[in-house]
Amino acid sequence: MFDIHMTRLHELTVVIYAFSVLLYFFDFIHHNRKANRAAFWLLAFVWILQTVFLFLYMMKTGRFPVLTIFEGLYFYAWVLVTLSLGINRLLRVDFIVFFTNILGFIVMVIHTFAPVQYGSHIIGQKLMSELLLIHITMAILSYGAFSLSFVFSLLYLFQYDLLKKKKWGKRLMRLADLTKLENLSYLLAVIGVPMLILSLILGLQWAILKVPGMSWYDAKVIGSFIVLTTYSIYLYLRIGRNLAGKTLALWNVGSFLIVLINFFLFGQLSSFHIWNS
Template sequence: MNFSDARELLWFAAVLYGIAFAIGLLKTFKIDWTPLRESSLIAIVLGFSFQTRALYLRGIDVHGCPLGNGLERTQFILWSLILTYLILRILWRLNLLGTFCAGLASLAGCICLSISGFDPPYWLSSEYERLFSDHWIELHASIAIFSYGIFSLLAVISLMYLVQRKALLSRKFSSLGSFLPPIHDLEQAGFRLLSIGVFFLTISIIVGGMHWTRQPEFVTSIKLIITMVVWAGYTVLFFLRYGNRLFGSKFAKFAIALFFIAAFSLSFVNSKDANRQIESRSHSEPS
């Protein structure tokens, strides 16, 4: 394996996440084998390490935070998902959370790596200088994508909540349901993650606004509208949950739906934004 090739490292990270997911399932079905006890966490940590190095190498190539195409944004969200899980694992011991996160990271990682058009080498253009012309907009983008990673973890916990709720309502023994955390713990964890995600997304919009007011030509109206719609959606969800007007399975379903909307909205952001900045700089330079 080439440790200097970002794509190879990302493939290896996806495989390790897949191994962690498989081990988690084996433990779920009560296969009590001593080497399996910490193997899942070790595989996740190793996968996260390879993914971190891959994003670091891509960041060197693009001269900034790697968020210029679909692959980079997806991988950054998955990286944020695993990072948030590793941090929260110290605070909240939620059974099977690592298994669900590893499964999502492996599946989404393999899909985005398999789609060739998802990773155009925009940085190889002869006119390319750097992805972001301003450090403020780079900070805005990185915080926004990080918040999406938190929202992806919220979606994972919401899915776990729905699975556990179905198991409880059916009143039948379920191997998966018996290993999931108590439904109250999942609901509380979901609200806390929503609060953290909304906080980071709000900070991102504030930082972005500082750039947009100075250089509005770099912001398309569709991108601005979509950003505000996603922020408004999560903010409304927060206040509805805070006021106990939306909770339980409805809250979980809305959280999952909002994440899919947020992820889909990223398709309206592409490397053409970098090209637009390059063209704007070239036009502004004296001939």
């Protein structure tokens, strides 16, 4: 019973941690103070849950939990969260907190979903299924964000063409202005990229544990990283190069075509990427 409750506590912690990292990413990209504050309080809640687990585990074992690699991983994740919270409150170095917690989240995922730490084989198998489920769900949600971003870019290109050809009419009036379409397309890409990153982290963790000898040259693995790269370049062009307009919209459309290729073609070519655990 204790193991089951601890499993649920870990899963809740990972989910909240993921939301915190997503919000920190949004603040990193968009300089949004509200997102930063929300991310901080979610991270604080993660720290509370981690601390509760540490005390419960110490009460059960009667010792400090650092004697095994899995205990050490959990304590390491707790230390990273503790330090990042302290840095955020004392030094106000927000980007340090963001990058520190990407590492902390990876460590937390490895600890939570590594089945050998649990005495029950059934619990371990159940965790593997849940890990795969979370990975697939986050991947699909990121693809959904990219799909909407693609639609807004298409509308942008359509509106741009109408304005360039001076085709005034009801169709033009029904479309949003170019700035709004471009901003919505960008915002959805900002949402999709960190979700895809977290999905890849979870997916790689599942594959390493469940697919011995997994080939890193698998079509689906390569395709997923190509998708991540193209959308990361899109964000860089928008933020780092201040690129806007038709060129950026075309890049976004091209990036989504890679999403479709990865989803429909590379999935069929993959040697292990199937919809089951």
